Amino acid sequence: MSVLVATDLDRTMIYSQAAMGEAQFAALDTVCVEIYRDAPLSYMTTTAVELLARLADEVPVIPTTTRTPAQYERIALPGSPFRYAVASNGGRILVDGADDPGWRRHVERSVSESGSDLDEVLAELRTRLDDSWVQSLRVADDLFCYLVVEPISQPDDFLPAWQDWCAARGWTASQQGRKIYATPRSVTKSAAIAEVRRRLVDDGTISADAELCAAGDGWLDTDLLEAADHAIRPRHGELDLLGWSTPGLSVTAETGALAGVEILEWFHDRCSVRTASDPGRPDVRAVGTS
Template sequence: MTALIATDLDRTMIYSRAAMGEEQFAALEPVCVEIYREAPLSYMAPTAVELMSRLAREVVVVPTTTRTPAQYARITLPGSPFRYAVVSNGGRILVDGADDPDWRTHIDREASRAGATLDEVLGELRNRIDDSWVTALRTADDLFCYLVVDPSAQPPHFLGHWQEWCDARGWTASQQGRKIYATPQPVTKSAAIAEVRRRLVADGTLDESAALCAAGDGWLDTDLLLAADHAIRPRHGELESLGWSSPGLTITADTGALAGVEILRWFGDRSGLDLSRAVGVDAR
């Protein structure tokens, strides 16, 4: 195959009702792709469902997410099952749905060399927060942690000071909406995708010259976007609020779930596929 597609999920391919907005949600009549606690949580535009299904039949698509394996398993993505998925922000590679223990061993070793331990980060974080603006402090996959916050009550200088502390100790801090993540610097989506690509080339599935095409909306996607031959981000989310760009980066014209449709058509164009005949109430 001549293309490898690595795409972030939340707010890039899939959207909560709140992330879409009521006007877009009502206009699109979206398809539910995730149920959580017996209630619909995430959706895709109907045309995006068709586009992703068709794309997955023609090229290698690798869902690439900060979600843990359990959180990822809640999603029913069009085009499933996928041979490879990158979860836990690159901390794990799933192969036919099963965790690859060799990759996780490698990641644990690299993370231990990075600097501060997860327990040290958690201890420092607890000293910096209180329940006036933080609703939860959670760990993910025994690898990284994140806060769930009320952005309107968040101290204005918290993130910058926390980023400085983390950076000096081999960690990365970033905010995506109501969540503030802290991750070891070696735990990246780009490193995991490079390993997936190596395996696909080695077994003959992927041409050595195949282009890597990537999409994402948050700071934790930037390493992947920079590593890609072709990169795109939606005109919303953390990177939009930061005004983040890079040479050759494409930014969608649309926002919300319609950006997901645009990204999938862009993937098709970069993969040499004609996806123009996909139809749906949201088709552009």
């Protein structure tokens, strides 16, 4: 096997009704893939469901999310069960659905050696908040934190100032819609995917020269997109608002859930090209001809 796929989930593979927009949600055939508090929350188009299930049957697919393991487990993702998944923005590697304690210990050591701890960050953050624009402050997996805010009321200078404070202490701050994340700089999706890739090479699942294809829409996906051999982002979300790019990056023509379909088609194209070029692999189109 010469391809590995790592993909973000929210607003890349799966979409809430709000993320799609009312018109798109009404026009598309969708499947609910997440129930939360007895109500449907996240969807995929029927085409995306078929494409992801087929992709997972052909190559290793690693769901790669900032969600905690408990939040990730709410999703009935096509192609499940996945041998590996990355949760908590790289703070957790799940193996056959179970947490890998060795990786978590490695992450905790890295955080302790690289900057401020979560308690210090929370203490400082609380001094900067105002109930007029902050709905809640939440801690995720005892590893990072995020605010749920009303963007229309959010002070213009909050995020730049908070980013500067975090950067000086080994943390990063980013905003995705109504959520503002503060995460340790040493906790990344790319580091967790590199570890998964190493394991898949060691056990012979993929070849040593296997190429990484990745997708994501937010600032917390940038390290993953930069580390990939082939990367794509949707034409919406935080990175699109920032105009973010990196050499070789593809950007979808579509937005919303249709961008998710386009990303999956792109994955299939990349995997087909790479598989056909595998050295020593017979060209299936030539079988039976001479």
